[in-house]
Amino acid sequence: MATTATHYPHLFTPGRIGELEVENRILKSPQSTATANADGTVSARTVEHYKRLGQGGIGLVMMEYSFIDSDASKAIHNQLGNAHREHTPGLGWVVDEVHATGARIGLQIAHGGRQKFLGTAPIKSATDSSWSDVEGQYGVVPTPMTVDEIDAVVAAFGDAAARAHAARFDIVEVHAGHGYLITNFLSPHTNWREDEYGGSFDNRARLLLRIVDDIRAKVPREFPLSIRLSVTDYEPDGIPIEETVELCRRLEARGVDVLHCSGGHHAGMEWEVSPWYQVRTPHRWGWEKIKAAVSIPVIASGSIVSPETAEEILASGSADFVSLGRPMLADPDWARKAKLGRALEITPCIRCNDGCLHRGLNKGRSVGCSVNPSVAEEGRFPVTTAETSKVVAVIGGGPAGLHAAAVLHDRGHGVTLYEPGELGGLLNHAQGSTVKQDLAALARHLVHEVTRRDIPIVTRAADAQTITSGHFDAAVVATGALAESPRFPIGGSVPVITAAQIRSADAPRGRVVIVGGGLQGCEAALRISESAAAAGDPTTVTILEANDGLLAGDEVFTDVERLPLFLDAAGVSVRCGHTVVGIDDEGLHVETADAAETIAADTVVLALGRQRPDSDLADELEAAGIEVRVIGSARQPGRVFDAMHTAFFAARSL
Incomplete structure (x- = not known):
């Protein structure tokens, strides 16, 4: 076993999950890559990706979610499969390649439930509660599962875990969070069944507990079992933390070896894959309540992007392991560089959700990364010495x-x-x-x-x-x-600056009006509001946008869907359908569809895009x-x- 590193000593202290020894406390979170073949079998791209992660010095690589049956569990294009013996040889190939790097590897098993991105019938869930994105795009509504179908899914999870053991994975993980099938049963937000699987907490927890029992009956006790769960789905009528804590107590009693704590679901993506404007480690409050209630290890997950943050989580006793998803896409050598004390060499995840989701999985492609063009193409795009030096x-x-x-x-x-x-x-x-x-x-x-x-x-x-x-x-x-030049006259003495000129230390105060409601204008509004709040200065921020809505261009979906909520929470006033026709000492002269007005300002910020x-x-x-x-x-x-x-x-x- 490796010795403790001088840099970030808690990160690089060996850990244990059940009978499994792990070289350090760093996990790669399971993330879909969509690199498998169409039938779910492993491709060479899949192998290269996970091999590269193993080479980066990580303790445990958790492989992406794999579908467990041929009925309705497959959620996304080119998803990894673990539904048949035909999937096992390829999975074993990945295991051998990752083991050869010195890392441990686990497999996540899952059922898509109502979050079936493919949008093809059947979509099966606890009830007919629909995820609006799927229903709006494909018109397919979930079918409530019968008891016989529930029995079949329980057995499918157990069989999938047995196949993971046969492929020689070091650990298997059940995905019971993020809005997939098991969460559809756990959450009152999506479960209004009136049988033994709905209503009370005991009934809503029944599916997961039966799955755990079936897995424990089909794999050796020394084979570690992890449960990935959301501390809450962050819905007002959703999963309360008190229920999650009690669920974790029951999972431990049934033989679960580790709890992998995240949060949110796909209808609230600002929690599940928290974007740049969301706080880091948003689920810490939840996993700490769980850790206080159980004796098995707890894995912290969600926007843990830097070694300093990860080290502090472990050093404080907040969690026993840290799980990094997008940061490992950004730099597979994250762990190796941290161990060597070279944190500035880590290519940081910027939580933009652009390469991985917006231009990646959401477009029907494989996963990508804004700051790492080689991700999921590790075998094709290495940086090699040029034939001729220039x-x-x-x-x-x-x-x-x-x-x-x-x-x-x-x-x-x-x-x-x-x-x-x-x-x-x-x-x-x-x-x-x-x-x-x-x-x-x-x-x-x-x-x-x-x-x-x-x-x-x-x-x-x-x-x-x-x-x-x-x-x-x-x-x-x-x-x-x-910067794009304004198409209106500017006169008078009111200061007019561009969004790129704003720094937190000297951000404008007073009545600030931003012209342009694209990403540049929205993020400038957040920065100005943040700076003013920190300084205690009374400042009002108003965005004027000529279009009928903010972020009208090809912006990242998490920005389009959720950034306006954060602007509202910051007190930013948004006026869409407002076209600026001139600026002078009186203020900004604005036209709408049926009126004209003048808006006073102490500073005008232009956020008109670039030429x-x-x-x-x-x-x-x-x-x-x-x-x-x-x-x-x-x-x-x-x-x-x-x-x-x-x-x-x-x-x-x-």
């Missing part, structure tokens, strides 16, 4: 330029970075803001990755003459895009015979995903 200029020190410079250096190229201003570019607006702490962490990381490689940084702007006279073989243009960039610099360089790549917003204004991905693939192409 001298490359990177023009621009924003996120795209910084990432490109680091990858180019790692490929063996000679890199010089040109940036006349502050390294970090538009990410620097996040510094000092709690609500943007994840993005601020990414900025610090990207700057650190360039400086630790000793990449030369020239603190002046680079034009075509600079590059053509510098004997460069290639240039990467990462100059970003300018489509011109290609003059790239064209001049190409005309001079220099190989050129245009990346990030210099190519097309976008989000962090676009900056990091275009940078990575451009660097791989040189």
Whole structure:
């Protein structure tokens, strides 16, 4: 067994789950990758992904949820299967590859219940309580399960656990949270049955307890059993924490070895996959109540993104293990780097839900990651040494330029970075803001990755003459895009600034009016409100948006669905259908569909998006015979995903 590490000693103290010894206290949370074959069998991509996670120094890799039968348990496209013996050989392949890295590995077994993303009938649940996303898209409503169907599902869970044992997994986990089938029974929000599986807590808990009994009858006692559960579903008429605590006591008495505590369900995604504007570790209050009531280990889960947070959770006795999902997608070497005391080298999860969900699983693709373009493609997109070393200029020190410079250096190229201003570019607006702490962490990381490689940084702007006279073989243009110019006159003495200029330390006060209700305007409103509240300054923030709703572009779904609720909680006033036609000393002159008004302001913040960039610099360089790549917003204004991905693939192409 490994010795305790000097850095983050509690994280790297060996742990035990039942009879299973784990090298450290870090788990990879189960997350669907949609890399399995259509029939649920393991693919080479699946193997490469989990092998790479094992290589990162993690103690226990919990493999993604697997469907348990061929009836209604499969929830998502290309989901991993564990419904038949035909699934076992591939699962064993993954086990062997992960064991070869020195890590332990577990398998999660699950039934989709009403959260059947596929939207195909039958959808089976406790009742006909429907998840609106599925019903609205596919028109399919859940069918309440009969007692015979419940009996069959209980047996299917037990058989799936037995197959996991046969495949030589180290632990099996039942998914009893996040709004899937078992939660549909546990929660009064979705369970209004009138038989022995509905009504009282005893009845609503019956399905899960029967599943545990069936598993314990079908696998050896020394084979550890974990239950993943939501401390609550965060519904007003949902699961109270008192019931969850009592459920955990009963699970321990029935032979469960560890409790994996998360929260929320898919109708409340701000709790299940908490986005950037949600607090970190939102379920801590719940898992601590559970830990106080049981003697078996408790795994903490939910927005544990940094080693410092993880260490504090363990050191304080809040939990016995920590479980990281999205952070391990962002950087599979999270554990190894933390153990070596190189936390700034960890590529941080920014909790954007863009690559993993919005542009990934939600689009019918495999899982992705905004800050790790190689995720789920580990075998195809490694960073390797280039066949020919080149001298490359990177023009621009924003996120795209910084990432490109680091990858180019790692490929063996000679890199010089040109940036006349502050390294970090538009990410620097996040510094000092709690609500943007994840993005601020990414900025610090990207700057650190360039400086630790000793990449030369020239603190002046680079034009075509600079590059053509510098004997460069290639240039990467990462100059970003300018803010969109207002299409209305601006006069008078009221200060007018852009959202990117706002820093927490000197955020505007008084009557602040933001023009533009896209992501830039909404996040600026949150930052200003947060800063004013922390300082105790009376400040009102108003967003004016010409469209009928906020976030009208192709924004991330968790932002569209839930960010307005956080704006409302912060006291931000939102006025949609308001078009600004001018600004002067009287304020902002605004037109609506049937009226005109003037809104007084002490500061006006423009959040109008960014202009489509011109290609003059790239064209001049190409005309001079220099190989050129245009990346990030210099190519097309976008989000962090676009900056990091275009940078990575451009660097791989040189």
